[in-house]
Amino acid sequence: MQFFANLEFYAGRYNITIDLAQVQTLTTDAIAALIATIQRLDVGMKGNLPNDADAQKMLLESGFFSYVSSTQSLPSTPRGSIEQKANTIVAPVTAKKLVHFGTKGIFGTSQRNRPSYSTLIECMANTKGHAAGRNNPNSRSPKPPETWWATVYADAGRKKICFTFVDTGVGIFRSIRIRVVRKIYDFFGGKDDTDILRDMLAGKVPSSTTLSFRGKGLPYMNRLARTNKISSLVIVANDVYGNVSANKFTRLRNSFHGTLVYWEV
Amino acid sequence: MTTNVMKVVRIREFSETPGPRARDEGPFSGEEFLETVFRPAYLKAREEGESLLVDLDGTEGYATSFLEATFGGLAREFEAADILKIVSFKSDDEPFLINEIKGYMFEARNAPRR
Numbered sequence: 370m371q372f373f374a375n376l377e378f379y380a381g382r383y384n385i386t387i388d389l390a391q392v393q394t395l396t397t398d399a400i401a402a403l404i405a406t407i408q409r410l411d412v413g414m415k416g417n418l419p420n421d422a423d424a425q426k427m428l429l430e431s432g433f434f435s436y437v438s439s440t441q442s443l444p445s446t447p448r449g450s451i452e453q454k455a456n457t458i459v460a461p462v463t464a465k466k467l468v469h470f471g472t473k474g475i476f477g478t479s480q481r482n483r484p485s486y487s488t489l490i491e492c493m494a495n496t497k498g499h500a501a502g503r504n505n506p507n508s509r510s511p512k513p514p515e516t517w518w519a520t521v522y523a524d525a526g527r528k529k530i531c532f533t534f535v536d537t538g539v540g541i542f543r544s545i546r547i548r549v550v551r552k553i554y555d556f557f558g559g560k561d562d563t564d565i566l567r568d569m570l571a572g573k574v575p576s577s578t579t580l581s582f583r584g585k586g587l588p589y590m591n592r593l594a595r596t597n598k599i600s601s602l603v604i605v606a607n608d609v610y611g612n613v614s615a616n617k618f619t620r621l622r623n624s625f626h627g628t629l630v631y632w633e634v
Numbered sequence: 635m636t637t638n639v640m641k642v643v644r645i646r647e648f649s650e651t652p653g654p655r656a657r658d659e660g661p662f663s664g665e666e667f668l669e670t671v672f673r674p675a676y677l678k679a680r681e682e683g684e685s686l687l688v689d690l691d692g693t694e695g696y697a698t699s700f701l702e703a704t705f706g707g708l709a710r711e712f713e714a715a716d717i718l719k720i721v722s723f724k725s726d727d728e729p730f731l732i733n734e735i736k737g738y739m740f741e742a743r744n745a746p747r748r
Binding site for chain 2: 464
């Protein structure tokens with residue numbers, strides 16, 4: 370998160386080259402968040418390859434260099450185990466393709482995975498409905514729709530399908546009407562955003578608040594995690610890191626600009 | 635009062651990839667399914683005294699918003715208890731969905747549409 374904060378600070382001030390040479394471990398959620406952040410900042414950036422062979426392979430397969438200019442010549446690498454898609458609306462056929470890509474990579478045949486499909490649609494709907502924030506009443510043009518980025522990684526080594534969903538919108542805790550909810554929480558003893566996320570997952574924040582992910586989406590994802598239909602469910606939004614599967618919620622020193630959801634099957 | 639005739643609505647025939655709540659959010663929405671398939675089928679079954687089975691199997695899965703828009707949507711127009719005298723559900727893929735849907739229907743009266 371500190372890295373993203375630095376990236377945001379320096380973007381627009383300097384020409385940025387992201388030096389990844391010393392990176393030894395890369396995960397698809399980090400790459401997805403990085404790509405989404407670079408796209409949001411809308412400035413050209415350069416980058417290099419990690420020296421570590423596994424991290425290098427991961428970065429090449431992710432399609433990272435479709436968004437970042439390479440400072441070196443790149444070996445041709447098929448994007449065999451990672452697939453990434455982006456859009457601004459709820460895209461059910463894309464969700465199906467991502468799920469089937471992952472299942473084919475792990476099981477050898479393209480299969481349904483209903484929990485992951487449902488979670489992808491919930492996330493896309495959240496981005497479509499809330500991530501762009503409220504339109505300025507004084508502006509004639511509506512806010513542009515927010516883009517989401519969904520990545521699936523077939524991790525053959527662990528026999529896991531890893532999904533990452535990112536948008537760089539306003540995030541759960543900066544969305545419409547959150548101030549009203551926070552006032553209510555403050556009234557009942559100064560609960561913070563981690564408490565609000567816990568309550569949203571438990572279905573205790575009413576849909577009438579028009580909160581991001583309001584109503585039934587987050588409780589449904591929580592139930593999928595509790596019943597082990599999905600595992601390692603993590604939600605990062607603004608200043609909250611929630612490892613839902615492990616029931617651990619912490620405040621972040623550096624806020625993430627948007628919402629990231631990660632899970633495995 | 636229903637006859638012994640049972641009509642079947644298979645959601646997979648609408649789409650194997652059910653989408654979001656509303657049309658403006660993306661394709662294959664619950665709103666579209668309600669308007670083009672489910673409400674007409676319900677009204678016809680009610681008029682003709684038939685029962686209606688909604689088959690939820692054979693799709694990629696469902697977002698809660700699709701189900702709420704469809705079944706909660708109908709329950710905002712008609713009493714949930716009356717609907718359930720005519721409509722029943724089949725879900726071998728995810729049997730828990732049936733109770734979820736019934737919950738959405740009984741909650742629908744007091745909930746805002748969006």
